[in-house]
Every structure is written in structure tokens, then in C-alpha cells.
Amino acid sequence: MLPMMAHGHLIPFLALAREIHRRKGFTITMASTPLNIQYLRSTAVSEIRLVELPFRSAEHGLPPDTENTENLPLDQIINIFRASESLEAPVQSMGTVNVTFWTGGAYGTLAYISLWMNLPHRESQSEEFTLPGFPDRVRFHISQLHRFLRMADRTDSWSRFFQPQISKSLQSFGCLCNTVEEIEPIALEWLRKYMKIPVWPIGPLLPSALLNKSSSSAGYFYQHRAGKQPGISVENCIKWLDFQKPDSVLYISFGSQNTISQAQMKALASGLEESGVRFIWVIRPPLGFDLRGAFKPEWLPAGFEERTREKKQGLLVKNWAPQLDILSHKSTGAFVSHCGWNSMDEDEEGIGAGFDFEPSKQSNLAAAGFLQVLGSKSNPASTVFKLGSCRC
Numbered sequence: 001m002l003p004m005m006a007h008g009h010l011i012p013f014l015a016l017a018r019e020i021h022r023r024k025g026f027t028i029t030m031a032s033t034p035l036n037i038q039y040l041r042s043t044a045v046s047e048i049r050l051v052e053l054p055f056r057s058a059e060h061g062l063p064p065d066t067e068n069t070e071n072l073p074l075d076q077i078i079n080i081f082r083a084s085e086s087l088e089a090p091v092q093s094m095g096t097v098n099v100t101f102w103t104g105g106a107y108g109t110l111a112y113i114s115l116w117m118n119l120p121h122r123e124s125q126s127e128e129f130t131l132p133g134f135p136d137r138v139r140f141h142i143s144q145l146h147r148f149l150r151m152a153d154r155t156d157s158w159s160r161f162f163q164p165q166i167s168k169s170l171q172s173f174g175c176l177c178n179t180v181e182e183i184e185p186i187a188l189e190w191l192r193k194y195m196k197i198p199v200w201p202i203g204p205l206l207p208s209a210l211l212n213k214s215s216s217s218a219g220y221f222y223q224h225r226a227g228k229q230p231g232i233s234v235e236n237c238i239k240w241l242d243f244q245k246p247d248s249v250l251y252i253s254f255g256s257q258n259t260i261s262q263a264q265m266k267a268l269a270s271g272l273e274e275s276g277v278r279f280i281w282v283i284r285p286p287l288g289f290d291l292r293g294a295f296k297p298e299w300l301p302a303g304f305e306e307r308t309r310e311k312k313q314g315l316l317v318k319n320w321a322p323q324l325d326i327l328s329h330k331s332t333g334a335f336v337s338h339c340g341w342n343s344m345d346e347d348e349e350g351i352g353a354g355f356d357f358e359p360s361k362q363s364n365l366a367a368a369g370f371l372q373v374l375g376s377k378s379n380p381a382s383t384v385f386k387l388g389s390c391r392c
Contacts, residue, residue: 001030003103005084006069007039007256012103013180014040014048014205019165021047023057031091053087060086069257077257078148081161084096093191100169104341105179106187106201108210110134110194118154121145133194162229174198178205178341204345207324231318234325237280240315244278247333251326253282262286262299269300271316272309278331279314282321315389331342 003013010032017028028048033055038107041216043132047309057066062076071075104111110323114120114133123141128139131331142150150155152159170177179201181188192199237319252268254260265286272279284291296319297305323343328331337343 001028002087003030003032003036003101004032004103005036007081008069008340009103009233010036010040010068012205013101013344014045015041016101016176016202017048019202019205031087033067033087039068045366049099053090053388055083055086055153057083072257078157078161080155085161091270098172099166099174100178101173101176102169105176105203105344106184106191106199108341109177110187110191111140113166114194115140115145115149116159119154120155121150133190137188147372170195170197172197174203176198177201179202180204206345207221227333231282232315232322233322234322237315237317237322238325238329241280241329241331245332246330248278249329249331250277250279250334250336251323251332251341252279252336253321253323254284255340255343257291258338258340259284259291262288265299266301269304271303273304274314280317280321280326280332281314282317282319282323284319364385 001017003009013030018028020026021028029046029051030037030038030045030053031053034052037050037052050232051062055067057064059063061079062083063072066072070078072080104112111131118132120131120218121140121355123129124142127142129142130136131138131140148156148158148163154160154163174197175191175195177188177191177199179188180203181201184201188199188201250272265283268281272281283295285293285295305316308316351377
């Protein structure tokens with residue numbers, strides 16, 4: 001297995017490798033760069049064979065020790081995508097059969113493939129347009145597209161990477177899709193018709209204990225899923241949740257490579273404090289600052305962290321949190337998310353709300369079809385709502 005150099009891909013690839021090994025007993029080999037292999041080893045993957053591929057970030061115009069998209073500025077993401085092509089040769093020499101694993105859902109995968117391959121918005125005279133692979137009744141709006149996609153013209157660096165890569169995936173032996181037939185039957189039908197190769201839904205790639213609603217020791221899900229040092233101990237996080245009322249806690253996280261502006265951050269903090277709602281907020285430096293740097297109190301309203309801590313209203317978790325443990329806890333009643341597919345998958349109770357902001361346009365679009373079929377935890381008949389855009 002050769003995953004894309006991003007945590008949003010490493011996590012489901014690892015989950016898939018474990019599931020194949022558990023069910024079939026096959027020996028699974030995962031290949032990646034040294035730092036990504038170090039990350040995978042931290043998840044205690046004794047049953048998976050890990051192979052390091054040579055990689056030097058400086059040779060690809062990347063900052064030192066940069067081997068995945070985490071904390072990478074948006075305008076440098078394309079550099080690591082291009083750098084990933086250097087890993088192709090050593091893997092091809094093994095004589096393997098290529099099966100593509102799309103880590104998103106069927107609706108999002110089809111939209112992603114068709115948008116990049118066809119760029120239909122470039123030919124449209126309207127802000128709304130149809131998309132090959134979707135029925136004519138399905139319309140997309142240019143505001144749903146990330147600015148890099150809006151600007152794409154087949155000669156730009158993003159098009160020159162994505163179009164050949166997608167073309168290769170359409171020529172593979174088959175496609176694995178991280179979704180469930182019962183959730184996306186129509187989207188899977190459209191995807192199979194468009195790709196013209198076998199498409200197998202293999203989701204949800206979640207720990208069996210979670211799917212079976214069985215109990216697990218604190219930190220079990222986190223330790224087997226993330227492999228990152230959390231900004232709070234799993235035990236302290238679960239202990240705090242245990243003291244809250246059922247469905248009373250709002251969980252806020254914008255994914256592994258997203259953040260919001262300082263103005264949005266202050267507005268969100270003010271709204272949380274004024275509402276009095278209990279919360280857990282996974283927080284990173286705002287847009288325009290080094291995501292790997294220390295978080296500064298000045299990015300929040302003066303005294304916010306101290307006041308909410310004294311009132312025991314909420315927890316601010318720096319950088320990483322035990323997300324699966326939080327989402328599966330009985331006290332968690334709502335989830336404000338960037339709508340990345342892993343987060344939608346892990347939100348298996350359907351308690352999520354989307355937050356529309358520019359760095360996450362592609363994630364928003366990929367989850368759009370999925371969100372429409374989910375209900376809230378407290379009111380299963382309702383649809384998941386989407387917060388209004390808050391661009392400042």
C-alpha cells in the first residue's frame with residue numbers, strides 16, 4: 001500500500017490494512033517516507049509491515065522534515081503532491097497490480113474526479129453548472145469550489161498534477177471507496193458508470209469495538225487511529241466528559257490541515273462563552289501563522305481561556321485530540337466540523353454541523369451528499385444543518 005502523504009489518507013489506509021489482515025490473515029506492507037513510517041509505527045501496528053522509501057524534502061522545495069500535508073501552508077500543498085511522484089518508481093519495480101483506494105465517499109469521489117478532469121465551470125456562462133457523471137438535475141455552484149480549482153485551466157500546476165494522476169486511477173484494476181452501499185447506493189451507481197471499472201465500497205473503516213457499540217478502555221480508539229500525541233491526556237478528556245450531561249457538549253475541530261481566521265476564532269470564542277454551552281475545541285494558530293507554532297492567547301478574546309476553565313465550561317485542546325473517543329462519548333451532542341470525510345465517517349452518530357470556510361472547500365463539497373442523509377443525535381428526523389459562511 002502506498003498512501004498519499006497526508007494524515008487524512010494515512011489513517012484510512014492503516015485502518016484498511018488492519019481490516020484485511022484481521023479478516024484474511026494476509027501480510028500487508030505499507031510503504032511511505034521515513035517520517036510517515038515513524039508516525040505509523042507510533043500506532044502500534046505490529047501486524048503491518050512498514051517500509052521506508054527515500055525522501056528528502058529539501059530536494060522538492062519543501063521546508064525541513066516536511067513529509068506530509070500537516071501544518072503545510074496551502075500554497076505549498078501542491079509541492080508535496082508533486083514530490084509524492086518520486087515514490088512511484090521504487091513501488092512500480094515490485095511488479096504490483098494497481099488498485100486505487102479513494103479515501104472519501106462515492107459522491108465526493110465522483111465530484112472530485114469529474115471536476116478536475118472536465119473543469120466544466122470554465123465553459124459555463126453561469127455560476128451554476130452541470131457535471132459529467134451526475135444527472136442534469138444536479139447542479140454545482142462555482143462558490144463551492146476551492147480557488148485553486150476555480151482558477152484551473154489545464155496548464156496550472158494543480159491540473160498538471162491531478163489530471164494525469166486521476167487518469168491513471170481510471171486505468172487501474174479497480175477502485176476501493178471508503179463508504180457503505182446502504183448509505184450511498186445512488187452515488188455508487190453513478191461512480192461505477194463514470195469510472196467504468198469495478199468499484200467496491202469497503203467502509204466504514206472504524207474500530208470494530210466502536211461499530212459494535214462495545215466498551216473500550218479510555219484511549220483505545222485514539223491510540224489505534226491517530227498515532228499522535230494529543231494536546232490533552234485521553235484519560236483527563238474522558239473524565240471531564242463523564243461529568244457532563246448526556247448530549248450537552250459541543251465538539252469543534254477543523255481537521256488536520258485546516259484552521260480559521262483570527263477574526264473567526266474570536267467570534268467563535270465569544271459565541272461559545274455567551275451561550276454557556278459546554279465545549280471541547282481543538283485549536284490551532286489562525287490563518288497566516290505557522291500552524292506548528294505555539295498558540296498565543298491574543299488570538300482569542302482577552303481572558304477567554306481562563307474564564308472558561310474556571311467555570312469548567314470547556315476544554316481548549318492544542319493541535320490534536322482523541323476525536324473518536326470524544327465523538328463516541330454519551331455527553332457529546334454536536335460536532336462543528338470542516339466536513340472532511342474522515343470526520344464525517346467518525347461522526348457515526350450523525351451529530352455534525354458543517355462550517356463553510358475557504359481552506360476546506362473541497363472537503364465541504366466531498367461531504368455534501370453525505371450530510372444530506374444524516375440526522376442529528378437528539379432529533380434523528382432532522383437533517384444536519386450547515387452554519388453560514390463566516391469570512392472575515
